[in-house]
Amino acid sequence: MRKKKRFWGLVSVFLISSLALVGCSGSEGEGKGKDNASGDQVTVDIFQFKVEIKDQFENLVEVYEKENPDVKINVKTVGGGNDYGASLKTAFSSGEEPDIFNVGGPSAVEEYKDYLADVSDTDAAKIALEGTLDTVRNGDEVLGLPFNQEGYGLIYNKRIFKEAGINPDEIITFDDLENAVESLDSQKKKLGIDAVFALAAKEKWVIGNHLANIFFAPEFNNDAIEAFNGKTIAFEKSDELKRHLDLENKYSVQPVLSLDYSQQVEQLFSLEKVAIIQQGNWVYNSIYDMDPELAENNIGIIPVPVEGLEGHIPAGQQ
Numbered sequence: 001m002r003k004k005k006r007f008w009g010l011v012s013v014f015l016i017s018s019l020a021l022v023g024c025s026g027s028e029g030e031g032k033g034k035d036n037a038s039g040d041q042v043t044v045d046i047f048q049f050k051v052e053i054k055d056q057f058e059n060l061v062e063v064y065e066k067e068n069p070d071v072k073i074n075v076k077t078v079g080g081g082n083d084y085g086a087s088l089k090t091a092f093s094s095g096e097e098p099d100i101f102n103v104g105g106p107s108a109v110e111e112y113k114d115y116l117a118d119v120s121d122t123d124a125a126k127i128a129l130e131g132t133l134d135t136v137r138n139g140d141e142v143l144g145l146p147f148n149q150e151g152y153g154l155i156y157n158k159r160i161f162k163e164a165g166i167n168p169d170e171i172i173t174f175d176d177l178e179n180a181v182e183s184l185d186s187q188k189k190k191l192g193i194d195a196v197f198a199l200a201a202k203e204k205w206v207i208g209n210h211l212a213n214i215f216f217a218p219e220f221n222n223d224a225i226e227a228f229n230g231k232t233i234a235f236e237k238s239d240e241l242k243r244h245l246d247l248e249n250k251y252s253v254q255p256v257l258s259l260d261y262s263q264q265v266e267q268l269f270s271l272e273k274v275a276i277i278q279q280g281n282w283v284y285n286s287i288y289d290m291d292p293e294l295a296e297n298n299i300g301i302i303p304v305p306v307e308g309l310e311g312h313i314p315a316g317q318q
Helices: 013-024 051-067 084-093 106-115 158-163 174-186 204-220 224-229 238-250 261-269 281-290 292-297
Strands: 042-048 071-077 149-157 195-197 274-280 299-302 315-317
Touching (some): 051 281, 084 106, 174 274, 204 224
8 A cells, every 4th residue: 555645854943833734634544644733742753864953953853842732853963973864764674754854866765756745736745946846846746945054175174274384276177186285294293283194984874975986977968867867877087986985095094994983073074184185155054063163163164076077066956
């Protein structure tokens, strides 16, 4: 039997009112899917992977629950060093599927489409930026809503770069990056760093979602749907990917295969033990929690050099 559809994950403040509405239309059972007019409490289970906004999200839920005492929102955050995709599958297979959850693109939409509600008539869908709904469309249906716009590349420490005599604006090509990295490495003792990079290779998404894809994308005109529908890949930039990954690995804190997100961002970069990490703007909150001054005034981002696309930072919706 086809299960009742559920809404895709939302985090934005302006969308929080939609969360309760989804709960009202969720699966039937004790505490869930009951008519709000009946006076019964509505429970909404949210399963999300944005660990960097966990506290803010939970605080927002508390505010909403105080204003709506007949609504109970349970938030489970899985991410960082944990595999969100595997955890979500486990939740569904165990019969504890959430009402609201994140999907990571067209492949996840295809996998969970029997659980996704058509939200094409919502105000949020109508004001979504052009192109941000492309990966969650199924014919005329819109099966998810974007909750964030993010960019990623090489996050660097401005103070360390300045002390090393390196101008980040001049790092355009791979050779520029390699020269800068070698210069930083030669000054490690003076700069007080353990290594140039902290490569979190324990996290599959760091190398897969946010590095390999940069070198895959040009073959598919940087279009997620074209890539999803593609039958083969020539991997024309495989050598470029290898040399970049080799560079990060060579000049990284070791062993990279046991280095996770928390160690990379909080223990190494936020404590200024490394100069560069391959990450995105989502690390801001984690860095701010460790060192507000560093987060506000001393971090920047450099594009990962890709021949023919130098100077471009990948950006997209979550």
